[in-house]
Structure formats: structure tokens, C-alpha cells
Amino acid sequence: xxxxxxxxxxxxxxxxxxGGRPVKTTEIARRLGVTPASVTxxxxxxxxxxxxxxxxxxxxxxxxxxxTVARRLKRKHRLLExxxxxxxxxxxxNAHDEACRLEHALSDxxxxxxxxxxxxxxxxxxxxxxxxCRLYVDSCATCIREGVSTGKRTENEAxxxxxxxxxxxGKVVFVHGGKGVVKRLCEMGLTPGTPVRLLRAAPxxxxxxxxxxxxxLALGRGIADQIFVEPGDART
Amino acid sequence: MSHCEQGGRxxxxxxxxxxxxxxNANTGKSAIFNQLTGMEQAIGxxxxxTVERAEGTLxxxxxxxxxxxxxxxxxxxxxxxxxxxxxxxxxxxxxxVIVNVVDATALERNLFLTVQLLGIGLPVVVGLNLxxxxxxxGISIDEGRLGELIGAPVIRTVAVHGIGVHELxxxxxxxxxxxxxxxxxxxxxxxxxEKRIDKLAAFLSxxxxxxxxxxAAIKLLEGDGRLEKELAGQDRRIPxxxxxxxxxxxxxxxxxxxxxxxxxRYSLVGRxxxxxxxxxxNRGPKSSERLDSITLHPVWGYALLILxxxxxxxxxxxTGSWVAQSIERGFESINPHQDGFWPQLxxxxxxxxxxxxLGVALGFLLPFYLILSVLENSGYLPRIAFLMDRPCHxxxxxxxxxxxxxxxxxxxxxxxxxxxxxxxxxxxLIATFLSTLxxxxxxxxxILGIVGTYMGPLWAISLYLVDFAIIIALGRLLNKLMxxxxxxxxxxxxxFRSPVPKLVLQQAWARLRPFLATAVPLIVAGSLAIELxxxxxxxxxxxxxxxxxxxxxxxxxxxxxxxxxxxxxxKEAAVVLLAGVAGTVDxxxxxxxxxxxxxxxxxxxxIPCIATITALGREAGWRAAAAITIAEIGLAIxxxxxxxxxxxxxx
Numbered sequence: 001x002x003x004x005x006x007x008x009x010x011x012x013x014x015x016x017x018x019g020g021r022p023v024k025t026t027e028i029a030r031r032l033g034v035t036p037a038s039v040t041x042x043x044x045x046x047x048x049x050x051x052x053x054x055x056x057x058x059x060x061x062x063x064x065x066x067x068t069v070a071r072r073l074k075r076k077h078r079l080l081e082x083x084x085x086x087x088x089x090x091x092x093x094n095a096h097d098e099a100c101r102l103e104h105a106l107s108d109x110x111x112x113x114x115x116x117x118x119x120x121x122x123x124x125x126x127x128x129x130x131x132x133c134r135l136y137v138d139s140c141a142t143c144i145r146e147g148v149s150t151g152k153r154t155e156n157e158a159x160x161x162x163x164x165x166x167x168x169x170g171k172v173v174f175v176h177g178g179k180g181v182v183k184r185l186c187e188m189g190l191t192p193g194t195p196v197r198l199l200r201a202a203p204x205x206x207x208x209x210x211x212x213x214x215x216x217l218a219l220g221r222g223i224a225d226q227i228f229v230e231p232g233d234a235r236t
Numbered sequence: 237m238s239h240c241e242q243g244g245r246x247x248x249x250x251x252x253x254x255x256x257x258x259x260n261a262n263t264g265k266s267a268i269f270n271q272l273t274g275m276e277q278a279i280g281x282x283x284x285x286t287v288e289r290a291e292g293t294l295x296x297x298x299x300x301x302x303x304x305x306x307x308x309x310x311x312x313x314x315x316x317x318x319x320x321x322x323x324x325x326x327x328x329x330x331x332x333v334i335v336n337v338v339d340a341t342a343l344e345r346n347l348f349l350t351v352q353l354l355g356i357g358l359p360v361v362v363g364l365n366l367x368x369x370x371x372x373x374g375i376s377i378d379e380g381r382l383g384e385l386i387g388a389p390v391i392r393t394v395a396v397h398g399i400g401v402h403e404l405x406x407x408x409x410x411x412x413x414x415x416x417x418x419x420x421x422x423x424x425x426x427x428x429x430e431k432r433i434d435k436l437a438a439f440l441s442x443x444x445x446x447x448x449x450x451x452a453a454i455k456l457l458e459g460d461g462r463l464e465k466e467l468a469g470q471d472r473r474i475p476x477x478x479x480x481x482x483x484x485x486x487x488x489x490x491x492x493x494x495x496x497x498x499x500x501r502y503s504l505v506g507r508x509x510x511x512x513x514x515x516x517x518n519r520g521p522k523s524s525e526r527l528d529s530i531t532l533h534p535v536w537g538y539a540l541l542i543l544x545x546x547x548x549x550x551x552x553x554x555t556g557s558w559v560a561q562s563i564e565r566g567f568e569s570i571n572p573h574q575d576g577f578w579p580q581l582x583x584x585x586x587x588x589x590x591x592x593x594l595g596v597a598l599g600f601l602l603p604f605y606l607i608l609s610v611l612e613n614s615g616y617l618p619r620i621a622f623l624m625d626r627p628c629h630x631x632x633x634x635x636x637x638x639x640x641x642x643x644x645x646x647x648x649x650x651x652x653x654x655x656x657x658x659x660x661x662x663x664x665l666i667a668t669f670l671s672t673l674x675x676x677x678x679x680x681x682x683i684l685g686i687v688g689t690y691m692g693p694l695w696a697i698s699l700y701l702v703d704f705a706i707i708i709a710l711g712r713l714l715n716k717l718m719x720x721x722x723x724x725x726x727x728x729x730x731x732f733r734s735p736v737p738k739l740v741l742q743q744a745w746a747r748l749r750p751f752l753a754t755a756v757p758l759i760v761a762g763s764l765a766i767e768l769x770x771x772x773x774x775x776x777x778x779x780x781x782x783x784x785x786x787x788x789x790x791x792x793x794x795x796x797x798x799x800x801x802x803x804x805x806x807k808e809a810a811v812v813l814l815a816g817v818a819g820t821v822d823x824x825x826x827x828x829x830x831x832x833x834x835x836x837x838x839x840x841x842x843i844p845c846i847a848t849i850t851a852l853g854r855e856a857g858w859r860a861a862a863a864i865t866i867a868e869i870g871l872a873i874x875x876x877x878x879x880x881x882x883x884x885x886x887x
Contacts, residue, residue: 202622202626218622220634
């Protein structure tokens with residue numbers, strides 16, 4: 001099975017497993033327009049590679065490794081969409097299909113360079129958040145200004161707060177957004193290193209409720225999408 | 237104290253001491269304020285701001301004390317109007333003692349503000365409130381040790397029951413006139429940041445400051461643009477110094493300098509909290525959490541919300557029209573029914589204006605304030621905002637706009653006032669504008685009384701749909717036109733607490749009072765002016781002058797012009813007066829269905845009633861009120877004309 005196809009499976013699972021729930025193989029088949037039999041075959045292979053965990057009758061869930069690969073692809077996919085629509089002025093639909101093909105060929109370094117040249121976009125043309133890079137940089141502004149081309153990469157990946165499942169915890173790594181928002185969040189206690197728990201997320205990209213320093217806060221989805229956390233057990 | 241009069245600031249005129257109450261939102265600050273001042277309080281606006289200013293007087297052991305309740309704030313960096321008001325007032329020189337109300341259940345987040353207050357230089361007393369709730373949560377706090385660490389008296393209080401509030405005043409009196417100079421060792425930042433603070437503070441020693449240089453230095457490093465601009469006027473080198481030092485900070489820690497300072501402040505606050513706080517177990521307020529699994533549930537939460545809102549609307553509409561009608565009947569029973577210029581002017585102008593405005597105040601505003609106060613004090617309000625955040629995006633607003641927009645169906649006046657809960661001026665202005673277009677119960681009376689009666693419910697519903705479409709379109713348009721973008725909600729969700737009836741009543745009354753004092757006379761004046769026009773037979777002439785608009789553009793009978801003028805006063809009066817002006821009760825004989833539809837459509841949109849305009853003026857400023865009024869007249873003429881041309885060939 002070619003690498004692209006495997007990667008498409010991982011991406012589809014990342015999209016379908018909102019809130020960390022297991023995904024049914026039939027859902028994956030419908031999403032990718034393939035037969036359930038080929039999904040089963042692919043899942044077995046991914047499972048051997050440690051990318052997913054498969055439990056009959058419950059479904060497939062991504063392992064940490066699988067999630068990392070999928071998120072890295074998602075990042076390149078969305079950066080490419082921004083590039084294709086904003087710079088090459090393609091329409092969104094074509095840009096999406098094109099990005100689906102290009103993302104598999106793009107290296108992580110080229111992806112980060114693309115991000116820099118686009119001025120560090122925060123979301124794709126459809127408004128979904130772009131997963132962050134894994135470079136050790138002070139801030140996006142420094143990265144864009146100084147063009148860190150061979151920065152060291154971190155192993156633990158930060159993921160958006162909103163990608164946590166309900167009642168899961170993590171530690172704040174960094175916060176994107178306008179100065180006002182970042183300052184306000186700091187004042188409310190969301191400084192780097194602080195443990196947070198996602199209490200609930202309202203449906204249809206509504207706001208989220210989190211617990212931080214013993215208080216419960218409601219955050220608009222647009223703001224919460226730009227708070228990046230390192231998942232893991234933590235007392236809130 | 238001559239500056240008090242000029243500046244319009246609250247001041248100590250005739251008082252022995254001025255105490256400012258400062259604290260985060262939901263800490264029970266207002267409860268302390270209400271316990272101490274009782275009915276001796278007034279809620280108004282800060283000059284030129286739409287931020288609520290509550291102040292009151294109390295007599296304590298023979299001393300006259302002025303108490304000013306500042307808006308809930310999380311920091312002293314002035315970004316929102318609330319924070320600006322708080323900071324400007326604290327630095328104005330009028331305050332003798334700061335009483336900082338701290339929520340014992342969230343000590344860390346509250347002390348974040350306390351540390352900033354302690355640096356200002358004024359004497360500070362900390363009221364450790366909600367100690368009972370904290371104990372239930374398994375948190376006990378050694379207030380003596382806390383006092384030692386921060387170098388300020390700490391008093392335990394349970395404000396809703398009045399426990400400890402008088403001791404708080406005693407403590408405030410005891411520290412009066414003892415400014416703070418030293419920074420206790422427990423309140424120092426990390427060595428790298430301290431070095432920069434010291435450097436900048438030394439640099440600032442040459443300029444005139446309202447605070448100790450250390451406090452100003454910290455604020456500058458946090459990126460306080462307002463203070464930087466102020467000081468740059470005295471020494472042009474300051475912005476450069478700030479930039480160099482904050483860049484140093486930022487490159488050492490890999491974060492923006494404001495984040496570094498906030499992080500370090502949180503870690504010093506965490507150290508203090510860790511030392512004084514004893515957490516027995518992590519049993520949270522379980523009942524509140526269980527309640528939230530329903531109130532914030534994706535299905536049941538909305539069901540409960542709809543139920544709550546419908547009952548609020550029903551209550552406001554029913555009691556509102558009942559009270560308004562009772563007041564009207566009461567007044568009309570003493571109507572002398574005398575002809576002649578003066579009796580008519582006095583009765584139709586002054587008396588009708590008076591009972592119409594009293595009807596709005598006691599019938600619609602008072603129940604709204606009571607309900608709002610219950611929603612606020614119970615903690616349900618932020619939950620409504622949470623649930624309604626996503627739906628409000630349809631009009632480019634955030635969850636907090638939901639409450640006023642829904643209230644507007646009852647009456648637009650409390651809706652305009654209710655828009656206060658929205659933080660940014662931009663969003664507040666959009667929400668206020670939109671809420672004046674929501675069909676209130678008076679407009680519903682017009683729609684049902686004319687279109688509903690003679691054309692059927694479907695046409696009435698279609699009128700509502702047109703209105704909603706206009707609100708959504710206008711909301712989106714305003715969002716594009718107005719500078720800036722909505723920030724999105726960042727809001728605390730406090731645990732549920734049962735509201736205390738006495739405090740709810742006090743708060744509602746204090747809010748109603750300014751409406752009675754300022755809006756009622758204005759409405760009476762407006763009513764007099766219109767009656768004067770009527771008696772001078774100018775109304776018919778105006779109607780004739782409006783004929784090109786009403787007859788040609790809108791396709792309506794000429795007599796409707798009079799109704800549009802009278803509708804400014806009270807929209808529901810248009811139905812009652814229609815028969816009189818048309819000269820017949822058989823409305824279909826003088827108006828075609830298209831004319832009825834267009835008439836109601838224009839009535840619904842063309843101008844907020846005079847009570848709403850008054851509320852708009854008080855809330856958003858008179859310029860904005862005028863702009864909104866003119867925009868709505870234009871909108872009504874435009875939409876009405878289009879509707880006439882589209883519908884005329886169809887029906």
C-alpha cells in the first residue's frame with residue numbers, strides 16, 4: 001500500500017475522531033469512498049506499525065504516534081490551502097484537492113518555510129486552526145523576522161486545547177492570538193506551564209469550558225483554538 | 237475639594253474617608269457594598285462611560301464614609317472600559333483606602349490583582365470573602381499568615397450574610413493615611429525580571445508619577461501603552477528604555493515580556509497561596525457541577541434556556557402590559573375631559589407622557605431589573621452566554637448579547653440597558669442597535685392588531701421573518717463597517733449560588749432610580765412637544781408635507797403620516813388611533829392588505845419609541861442615539877417602499 005494512501009487513512013481518522021472517540025471502520029470507508037474490506041486491511045497494517053489501536057465492534061483509535069503523523073499532515077495540508085488560495089488565487093475546492101496531493105510530498109522543513117513566507121497564518125481558508133510547528137522559537141514574529149531555517153524540533157507536540165477530549169487535561173505550552181487576547185488569558189491564569197482541563201465543548205464549534213487554577217472559564221472557540229497544550233495528566 | 241465638581245468624579249465632599257471596593261467579578265463585592273450602604277446608594281454612569289458606577293454613604297462609629305464600588309476587574313492594565321475606570325479612579329487621588337475583595341475559593345487568581353493593588357501605594361485592606369464556600373470546597377486559609385506575607389490586614393467575610401463587613405470598615409479606618417512604601421520580600425519577582433524593574437524604576441525617578449516608580453515600571457514592562465504615552469510626554473527616552481528592557485526580558489524567557497511578567501506574578505502568587513492555603517481534599521462544589529451537566533447540556537441546556545427565556549418574556553409582557561394599563565386606567569379615571577388649549581396640553585401632553593413612562597418604568601423595567609439581578613446573582617447569566625455564543629455568531633456578536641436581544645421582545649428599553657454586560661464598546665453598540673429593531677410587545681400589538689386581525693397569522697409571521705432577516709443582515713453589515721473585530725468571550729463561569737432577596741431588591745431599585753429621575757422628564761417633554769404640534773393643527777400639515785413619502789413612495793393613505801408622528805411616543809397607540817384618524821373602525825375599507833402590511837412594516841422599523849431613544853442616549857450617548865434613529869428611519873422608508881413595490885402586483 002503506497003505511503004500516500006496510508007497517510008490519507010490517518011488524516012481521515014483524525015477528522016472523524018473528534019473528542020478522541022474511536023472511529024467505526026464503516027465511517028472511514030464512507031469518508032474515503034473505499035470498500036470496508038480495504039479499510040480493514042489498511043487498519044490491520046496501521047495497527048502493526050503502532051499507528052492505531054483497533055478493537056472489534058468499538059472501532060479504531062489513533063495512537064499518539066499516529067496522531068502526530070496525522071497532525072503533521074494536517075498542518076501541511078492547511079498551509080498549502082492557504083498558499084494555493086492566497087498566493088496562487090485558486091478557488092477553495094480546487095485548492096483542497098491539490099493540497100491533498102501535494103501534502104504527501106512536502107517535507108516538514110518545507111512546510112515550516114511555507115508557514116514563514118505566508119506570515120504565520122493561524123487558520124486555513126475554511127477557518128480551521130493550523131496545527132503548530134515543533135520548532136523551538138520565541139514567537140511566530142521572531143521566526144518570521146529572523147527566518148530560523150534549521151531550528152531544533154521538539155519531541156512533544158503541542159496541540160490545540162480544543163483537540164483534547166472532554167475531561168482530559170494538559171499543560172499550556174503557548175498561546176497565539178492578538179496581544180489583547182494573550183494578555184487577558186494570562187491574567188485569567190493561562191500562563192505557560194499551567195495545567196488546564198477541558199470540561200466541555202459546545203456543539204457546532206461553540207465555546208469551550210475549561211478549568212484552570214480552580215476556576216471555570218468559558219472561551220470562544222476562536223480563542224480556544226489558538227491555545228496550545230501538551231496533553232497529559234495534571235491536577236487542575 | 238473644588239476638583240470634585242469640575243472633574244465630575246465621586247469625591248469626599250463632606251465625607252471623612254473614601255473607600256474604593258476593588259476585586260474580580262463574582263467575588264461578592266456588590267454584596268459587601270449593599271450590606272454596608274443599604275438603600276443609601278446610587279447607581280449611575282462614570283462620566284462619559286457606560287460603566288456602572290455605584291456609590292453610597294454609610295455612618296460608621298460617627299464617621300461618614302463614602303463607598304465606591306468599582307467594576308469587576310482582573311488586572312490594572314487598562315484595556316476594557318471597566319479596567320480603565322478602575323485604574324483612573326484609583327490613581328485620581330480621591331481614594332483614601334482600597335478594600336480588595338478576594339474570593340477565597342479561587343485565591344490564586346484573586347491575589348493576582350491584589351499584588352498589583354498593593355503596589356499602587358495606597359493603604360489596602362483585603363476582605364477574604366466566601367470563606368464558607370471555600371470551607372465546603374475543602375479549602376481553609378490562614379488569614380493571619382496571608383496578612384503577614386502581603387503586609388496588609390486581611391478580614392474574613394461572608395458578605396451575603398453580612399459577616400465581617402463592619403470589621404472590614406474598621407480595618408479600613410485603621411490604615412487610613414498610612415501609605416505603603418516597602419515591597420515585602422514575598423512579593424518580589426524572579427531575579428532577571430527584578431533587575432529590569434529596578435533599572436526602569438531608577439530611570440523613572442526623574443519624572444512625575446502618581447504611583448511609586450516600581451509600580452509604573454512593572455506596568456510599562458507589561459506593555460501599558462497608555463502609561464508609556466503619558467510618560468513619554470515628560471521624557472522622550474522612556475519608550476526606548478522600555479523597549480530595550482522588555483526585549484531583554486522576552487529573549488531570556490522566550491515569551492513576550494507581558495507574558496513573562498504575568499507568569500512570574502502568578503508564580504509568586506502561587507507561592508503565597510501555597511503557604512497560607514490548606515486544601516483538605518479536592519472535593520469540588522459537586523452540586524453545582526451536577527447542575528451544570530444539565531444547564532450546559534447540548535440538548536437539555538438549550539431546552540431549559542428556551543423555557544427560562546419564554547417565561548421571562550411572558551412575565552415581562554404580562555406584568556408590563558397589566559401594570560401599564562392599570563396606571564393608565566388610574567390616570568384616566570381622573571381625566572377631567574376638558575376642552576381648550578391648556579387643559580388638553582396638560583392632560584394629553586404631560587399626564588399621558590407621565591403615565592406612559594411610569595408604565596414602562598414600573599411595568600417593564602422593574603421586573604426586568606429584578607430578573608436580571610436574580611440571573612446575575614445566581615450565576616445563570618454566564619451560562620446563558622455560554623449556550624448562546626454560537627447562535628449569536630449569526631449576527632456577528634457573542635454570547636453575552638443574547639440576554640438583551642431576547643429581552644427586547646418584551647421591551648426595547650431594558651434591552652438597551654441590558655447591553656451593558658457586553659464588554660467592548662463596539663460590540664455593545666451593535667447589540668444596542670440590533671435590539672432596538674427587535675419587535676417589542678408594543679410592536680407585536682400593532683402587528684397582531686392590524687395584519688394579524690385582517691390578513692391572518694401567516695402574514696403576521698412573515699412580518700417577523702422580514703424583521704429577523706433585517707436584523708441578521710444589519711448585524712453582519714455593522715460588523716464589516718465598524719472598526720475592529722469582536723474578541724470572543726473570555727468569561728468566568730462561577731458556581732451556582734442562591735440569590736439573596738434583600739440584595740436583589742436593593743440592586744433593582746438602585747438601577748431603576750436613575751431612569752425615573754432622568755428619562756421620565758424627557759419623555760414628558762417629548763409628549764408635550766407632540767401635543768403642542770397637534771393642538772396647533774400642525775400634525776395635519778406635517779402629514780400633508782409627508783404625503784410624497786407616505787402616499788407616493790410607500791403607497792399608504794395620507795392620514796398614516798399622523799400615526800407615524802404619534803407612534804414616536806407610543807407605538808401601540810397607533811392601532812387605537814388608527815380608527816380615529818381614518819374616521820372609521822372598518823379598517824379594510826380604508827386600507828388595502830398591501831397597505832396594512834407596509835404600514836406595519838414601517839411602524840416596526842421606522843423609529844425607536846421615545847422611551848427607547850432616551851435609554852439609547854443614556855447608554856450609548858446622544859450622538860449614537862441620533863445616528864441609530866436616523867438610520868432606522870432611512871431603513872424603514874427603504875424597506876417599506878421596496879415591500880410596496882414587490883407586494884402590490886402580488887396581492
